[in-house]
Amino acid sequence: MNVTTIGIDLAKTVFSIHGTNQYGKVVVRKRLNRPKLLAFFAQLPPCLIGMEACSGAHYWAREMTRLGHDARIIAPRFVAPYRKSSKNDDNDAEAICEAVGRPNMRFVAIKTEDQQAVLCLHRIRRGLIKERTAQINQIRGLLAEFGLIIPQGRYHARHRIPEILEDAENGLPMLARRLLNNINLRILQLDEEILAYDREIEAMARRDEQAKRLMAIPGIGPQTATAILASAPDPRQFKSGRHFAAWLGLVPRQYSTGGKPRLGRITKRGDKYLRTLLIHGTRAVIAKLSDKNDRLSSWAKELVERRGYKRAAVALAAKNARIIWALLM
Known part of the structure; x- marks a missing residue:
């Protein structure tokens, strides 16, 4: 079967599959039950496989990778624009197949x-x-x-x-x-x-040596360090520390037009649990600033006076995120 790109709509028992060749022509469109899924992909040549981020996605991505395929996970909100008509399993698989082949698509890192x-x-x-x-x-x-x-x-x-x-x-x-x-x-x-x-x-x-390095950052404890190491993808996927902070949803939301930048509150995208841990950690740091005079503490004190406690906590969390990225590189 001459198939190069496949989209899978994951489920518990029945999986919808949509595959195309190098010219974009549909060559496979079928449904498979769970026991037959891996056997089907084992007989295919290496191809690009896309699936939505959901329960079991990382397991299936690892299994497809072991079979020699290039498995990629996509956030559901990036798949929705490629759905052409009503939402059903077959249309979802077709949308995933279309989205996974886009050159600028963002993917979710596969966890071990x-x-x-x-x-x-x-x-x-x-x-x-x-x-x-x-x-x-x-x-x-x-x-x-x-x-x-x-x-x-x-x-x-x-x-x-x-x-x-x-x-x-x-x-x-x-x-x-x-x-x-x-x-x-x-x-x-x-x-x-x-x-x-x-x-x-x-x-x-x-x-863990990496966790020990992260815990040297003020506001980063064992829970935050282990959660980041378990959740964050390879830091080399990010161009800079700011991109890593944006992945955590700790940068301002932008709504710019006509060449006029408009920045709002933080985007709150990405992993809510990691963002919560980072902000709670910085709150603990800010609560103990009174008896410290180092450079970071002076900056945080000035920020609290100028912008308020909550904004200062978020800003310090964003700074910590950039430091984390630098230490993981």
Whole structure:
């Protein structure tokens, strides 16, 4: 089969395939179930294969690469303009096939198994933190029904909830006391699980030389360092540190016309989790600027006074992103 470019619409069981030859003529348009997909591509000559970034995309890209193909992953928003009519699996595969052959198309870096394993650790930890926050908010709301108010924040809850449950004179019914105690036990269990994951991330960072270099940057800790190494593509794909900061969504949004530049708030594109870690890290740095007089601290102090705390935190995060790019090169 003389096919040079293929677009795959990934799914759980049935995959739509659209392939063209070197002249752009359609030579294959079919659907395959999951067990037959790799067998089909194993008998094809090396070709360019495109797929949307979704669940399982990195796995399939690695498998296609092992078969000798040039597999590339595309962000869904870059595929949508090439869809010619209604959205369905076959039209999506055709749009992917068209998009992957564009010379200026941007692609998502294919992650290794080890990188995805590290990201699993981060995602599980983040999920536990969200669950703990939900449990604390639930117990705060339920206690408010009985006139018992707890200030916001998990540290206040950690001290006040046991006191309320042990107070026999606050009018809390025994049924509610028992149910709320079960929630509190779950919160304590979540604390232990999150702490265990934090220690595993710290140990992982201590074993990695690149992570150690990144942690020398103010505001970069084990979580940020390991998450960046697991998520960021090869730094040589970026022309400069500013391009890396733009990949993280830490540069101003531009809406320019008529030769007049108009810059707005940051674009917030890219990985939200990495951007959040970087900004939270810089907030911790800014909170401790009062007793420091180095060049970076002086610049940050001046920026806080001139532009405000939040803008200064984002600007320092963008600066850290550029430093990270330089250290990874």
